[in-house]
Amino acid sequence: MTNARDPETFYHVGKPGPDDDESCTEFETSDDAQFVDDGVVCPSCRSPLDHLTWVPPYLTELECWNREFTDFVFGFGSLLLSERSLAAIRSSGLIGIGKADSVEVIKVRKHKRFQGNPPSYFLVEVVVSKAAVDLEASGFEHEGNVCLECRTGQILKRWKRVVFESGTWSGEDIFRPIGKRASFFCTRRFRDFCLEHKFTGAVFLPAEKYNHDFYPNEKPKK
Numbered sequence: 001m002t003n004a005r006d007p008e009t010f011y012h013v014g015k016p017g018p019d020d021d022e023s024c025t026e027f028e029t030s031d032d033a034q035f036v037d038d039g040v041v042c043p044s045c046r047s048p049l050d051h052l053t054w055v056p057p058y059l060t061e062l063e064c065w066n067r068e069f070t071d072f073v074f075g076f077g078s079l080l081l082s083e084r085s086l087a088a089i090r091s092s093g094l095i096g097i098g099k100a101d102s103v104e105v106i107k108v109r110k111h112k113r114f115q116g117n118p119p120s121y122f123l124v125e126v127v128v129s130k131a132a133v134d135l136e137a138s139g140f141e142h143e144g145n146v147c148l149e150c151r152t153g154q155i156l157k158r159w160k161r162v163v164f165e166s167g168t169w170s171g172e173d174i175f176r177p178i179g180k181r182a183s184f185f186c187t188r189r190f191r192d193f194c195l196e197h198k199f200t201g202a203v204f205l206p207a208e209k210y211n212h213d214f215y216p217n218e219k220p221k222k
């Protein structure tokens, strides 16, 4: 399914699951966290493009599933990076991380015993690319109408893979695409850099293998 005109290989960047051979740390905002609606809507269908924006102070609770604090920490569609991974990515020239704000860890929940304090973490903005999910080639199934502009519909039922429409990717190494703005994708270059530097806490799955079914008991359309 690789597009002949676009030699780039993309990966979904996600949280490790229990079956993955990768440590996982997750985060939650503190109970009294404040969120605002940034008011950014699709010019065509007027749906909000992003979920609510978390505003300072960034007080965070970590949950460690393994015996370490990881470099990548996922939580409700947002991403924290450890200071060392953020600094390395910044100085590498890899594109796609926007602003980064320091967070304060106020609570740590460890499922396994280990020593040490968490590293400094930053809430990072992952930019929105012009890369647009090719809904048909990716096997997206929605219920109700789908907006051609933001490529979202009322209910997303499942998708079989993620393929971007030829020529839409705007060159970022880590990004959120149109049609799947709450997910992170990256280039092979970004993935290789993370593996080389042994950054922990993220799983890089080829975008062509990234699928999900919210209605597994329902018979999918052909």
Ligand SMILES: [Zn+2]
Residues within 6 Å of the ligand: 042, 043, 044, 045, 046, 047, 147, 148, 149, 150, 151, 152
């Ligand atoms: Zn729209």
